[in-house]
Amino acid sequence: MSGNINQDEKNAGKFDFSVKPHELSKINKVIGVMSGKGGVGKSLVTSMLAVMMNRRGYRTAILDADVTGPSIPKAFGIKEKASGSEQGLLPIESATGIKIMSINLLLDNDTDPVVWRGPLLAGAVKQFWSDVVWGEVDFMFIDMPPGTGDVPLTVFQSLAVDGIIIVTSPQELVSMIVSKAVRMAEMMGIPVLGLVENMAYVKCPDCGKEHNVFGESHIEKIARDYNLEVLARIPIDPGIAAACDNGKIEYYDGEWPEGIAARLETEAGTKRTVKIEEEGKDMIKIAVASEGEEVARHFGHCETFEIFEAENGQIVGSQSIPNPGHKPGFLPNFLNDQGVNVVISGGMGAGAVEIFNEKNIEVITGAQGQARVAAELYLKGMLKSTGAVCHDHKHHGECSH
Numbered sequence: 001m002s003g004n005i006n007q008d009e010k011n012a013g014k015f016d017f018s019v020k021p022h023e024l025s026k027i028n029k030v031i032g033v034m035s036g037k038g039g040v041g042k043s044l045v046t047s048m049l050a051v052m053m054n055r056r057g058y059r060t061a062i063l064d065a066d067v068t069g070p071s072i073p074k075a076f077g078i079k080e081k082a083s084g085s086e087q088g089l090l091p092i093e094s095a096t097g098i099k100i101m102s103i104n105l106l107l108d109n110d111t112d113p114v115v116w117r118g119p120l121l122a123g124a125v126k127q128f129w130s131d132v133v134w135g136e137v138d139f140m141f142i143d144m145p146p147g148t149g150d151v152p153l154t155v156f157q158s159l160a161v162d163g164i165i166i167v168t169s170p171q172e173l174v175s176m177i178v179s180k181a182v183r184m185a186e187m188m189g190i191p192v193l194g195l196v197e198n199m200a201y202v203k204c205p206d207c208g209k210e211h212n213v214f215g216e217s218h219i220e221k222i223a224r225d226y227n228l229e230v231l232a233r234i235p236i237d238p239g240i241a242a243a244c245d246n247g248k249i250e251y252y253d254g255e256w257p258e259g260i261a262a263r264l265e266t267e268a269g270t271k272r273t274v275k276i277e278e279e280g281k282d283m284i285k286i287a288v289a290s291e292g293e294e295v296a297r298h299f300g301h302c303e304t305f306e307i308f309e310a311e312n313g314q315i316v317g318s319q320s321i322p323n324p325g326h327k328p329g330f331l332p333n334f335l336n337d338q339g340v341n342v343v344i345s346g347g348m349g350a351g352a353v354e355i356f357n358e359k360n361i362e363v364i365t366g367a368q369g370q371a372r373v374a375a376e377l378y379l380k381g382m383l384k385s386t387g388a389v390c391h392d393h394k395h396h397g398e399c400s401h
Contacts, residue, residue, distance in 0.1 A: 017154075017157040017158050018157070018158055018159075018160070019126050019129055019130050019158040019159065020130060021129055021130060021134065021160070022087075022088055022129075022130060022131060022132060022133050022134065024087055024088070024133045024134075024135065025132070025133060025134035025135060025137070026134075026135070026136045026137070027061075027134060027137045027140050027160070028137065028138050028139070029138065029139050029140070029162050029264070029267065030140045030142065030159060030160055030161050030162050031049070031139060031140070031141050031142070031161075031162065031163055031164065031165060031193070031264065031267075032141075032142045032144055032152075032155055032156075032161050032163070032164040032165070032190070033045055033046040033049065033141055033142065033143055033144060033164070033165050033167060034144040034146075034152060034164055034165075034166055034167070034181055035146050035166065035167045035168065035177075035181065036146065036147065036166075036168070036176075036177030036178050036179075036180050036181040038069070038146040038147075039146075039169075040146075040167050040168055040169040040198055040199070041167060041169070041198035041199065041234070042066075042143065042144070042146065042167045043066065043071045043072060043075065043143050044075070044198065044240065044244060044249075045165070045167045045196050045198060045234070046062060046072065046141050046142075046143040047062070047072065047075045047076070047244070047249045048249070048256065048257065049139075049141050049165070049260060049261075049264070050062050050098050050139070050141050051096070051098070051249060051250050051252075051256075052256055052257075052258070052260070052261045053138070053139045053261060053264060054096055054097065054098050054250075054338075055096075055337030055338060055339075056261060056265075056337070056339070057338075057339035058138040058139050059097075059099075059135075059136055059137050059138045059139075060098050060099070060137065060138065060139045060140070060141070061091065061098065061099035061100065061101075061134055061137045061139070061140045061141070062098065062099070062100045062101075062102075062140070062141050062142075062143060063101055063125075063128050063129065063132075063140060063141070063142045063143070064100065064101065064102035064103065064104075064128075064143050065125045065128070065142050065143060065144045065145065065151055065155055066143050066144065066145040066151075067103045067114055067116070067121045067124050067125065067145070067151065068113075068114050068116070068121065068145065069145065070102045070103050070104040071244075072100055072102050072104075072143055073092075073100065073102050073104045073105060073110075074104075074110075074244070074245075074247060075243075075244040075247065075249045076094040076095070076098070076100060076247060076249060076250065077094075077095070077246070077247020077248060078092050078094060078100060078105070078247070080092060080105075081105055081106065082101065082105040082106055085133070087133050088131045088132060088133045089101065089127075089128075089131050089132045089133065090132070090133055091132055091133075091134060092105055093319075094250060095250055095320075095321055095322055096250045096319070096321055096338065097319050098250070099134060099135070099137065101128050101132050103124060118149070118150035118151075119150070121150060121151050122150050122151055122153075122154035122158075125151055125154055125155060125158075125159075126154065126158050126159075129158070129159050139264065142155055142159065142161070152184065153188075156184075156185075156188040156190055157188070161190055162191075162267065163190065163191045163192070163193040163267060164185055164190055164191075164192055164193065165192075165193050165194060165195075165196055165231065165260070166178055166181050166182065166185075166192060166194075166195050166196070167195075167196045167197075167198055168195060168196070168197055168198070168219060168222075169197065169198055169199050169200075169214060170197060170199065170200060170212065170214040170215055170216070170217045170218065170219070171214055171215065178195070178222055179222070179225075179226075182226050182228070192226070192228055193229070193231070193263060193264075193267060194223075194228055194229035194230065194231035194260075194263060195219055195222065195223055195228055195229070195230050195231060196230075196231050196232050196233075196234065196257065196260065197217060197219040197230070197232070197233045197234065198234045199213070199214060199234070199235075199236050200212075200217060200219075200233035200234060200235055200236075201213065201217075201233070201235050201236070202235060202236045203235055210235075213236065217233070219233070229263070231257065231259055231260045231263055232257030232259055232260050234257055235255075237255075239252060240252060248324075250324075251324035251325065251334075253324075253325075253327065253330055253334070283309070283310070283311045284309075284310050284341040284342060285307055285308070285309055285310075285338065285339050285340045285341050285342070286307070286308045286310060286340070286341070286342045286343075286344060286375045286378060286379075287305045287306070287307050287308075287335050287338070287340040287342070287343045287344070288305065288306045288307075288308070288343075288344045288345070288367075288371040288372075288374055288375055289302035289305060289343070289344065289345040289346070289348075290302055290303060290304050290305065290306045290320075290371040291303050293370050293371060293372075294368075294369065294370060294371065295344065295345065295346055295367045295368050295369060295370070295371055295374050296345060296346055297346040297347055298345075298346065298347055298348075299331070299343075299345040299346075299347065299348040299349070299352060299365075300331065300348075300349065300352070301323075302323050302345070303322070303323060304320045304321060304322055304323060305320075305321045305323065305335065306318065306319075306320055306371040306372070306375075307319050307320070307321060307338065307340065308372065308375040310375070310379055313379045313380070314379070315372070315375060315376065315379070318372070321338070328351070329351070329355060331352065332352050332355035332356050332359065332361070333355070335361070336359045336361060340361060341361060341362065342361065342362045342363075342364065342378060343356060343361060343362070343363050343364070344364040344365075344367045344371075344374050344375065344378060344383070345363075345364070345365055345367065346365065346366065346367060346368060347365055347366075348363060348365050353365075363385060364378060364383060364384070364385045365385050365386060366385060366386025367383060
């Protein structure tokens with residue numbers, strides 16, 4: 001009798017383990033990032049995905065479901081602890097506005113171990129989904145623990161996952177482990193968006209030749225066997241490791257696996273430009289090069305960029321982003337990735353002005369006073385560019401970034 005009941009329940013699918021997100025959360029797409037084993041760079045890929053989609057103008061978030069091995073806060077340099085309100089837990093926002101919730105944001109000490117059994121781990125993940133006030137999110141990425149245990153099962157059954165990305169490495173043993181992850185996803189009815197091979201090769205800095213440090217890649221064969229897409233092959237890059245160790249993953253300016261971002265946009269069925277049109281053509285982002293609360297004299301040497309979001313001529317949101325550095329040509333591309341439409345500064349090099357013009361980003365120079373006031377004056381049509389270009393001063397050659 002009991003055997004028949006269990007079989008009936010299995011066939012009928014009577015149990016619904018799904019959990020609703022917080023009533024103040026509006027989450028569009030949820031992408032799980034998983035791996036069959038640890039140490040393949042799953043958290044790195046999760047971080048890179050969130051940064052890439054954020055740079056494309058999407059509102060992104062990371063739910064760190066790797067409760068016993070959380071590493072997301074460190075990659076983003078987050079040291080503050082999460083807090084709550086009457087509505088629920090509030091995620092921490094990174095320097096560029098990515099919302100993050102992780103067990104390390106709730107522990108007194110980052111090094112405190114989480115010695116919990118499966119049900120407690122699963123319960124924490126469900127609470128990160130249901131008790132956290134995420135607000136409006138276009139893409140949420142879930143950094144799952146390795147393997148196919150309790151927490152991945154909970155994520156698949158309880159959270160509204162739209163698809164997963166499986167991270168692997170070149171070793172032959174991994175092919176068997178990836179197969180387990182793919183089959184688990186199939187059993188749970190979750191589509192696999194594709195595979196990412198991390199530590200795929202090392203590129204010689206002198207000749208540019210690629211060397212397979214961990215042997216020949218097997219990812220193409222795995223992809224063929226399961227009719228999957230290879231989204232990216234990420235090389236071993238000391239710059240990525242340094243960015244994560246220093247909490248600067250948002251400012252890493254090396255090669256990014258842009259193919260994944262394009263695949264996610266296809267999955268969402270929209271492009272950033274379409275989203276902006278839906279929200280209103282009068283929505284813009286204004287970046288003010290700043291020193292404290294004041295407009296900076298020199299664009300390349302500002303302390304921060306104060307980003308003001310405006311809709312129908314009114315500022316509706318703002319964030320402060322530290323200046324990520326002075327590499328030639330980097331800052332204009334960085335601000336373009338942030339979705340900025342207007343840049344305001346005291347002075348700016350001709351090279352930077354030219355790059356902004358190529359990207360159809362309006363440049364206002366000659367501004368002074370408080371950064372927010374400058375943005376408000378621009379919105380009222382009362383701030384015009386003087387065309388001030390840095391040529392011959394003590395920062396010569398550096399404002400052109």
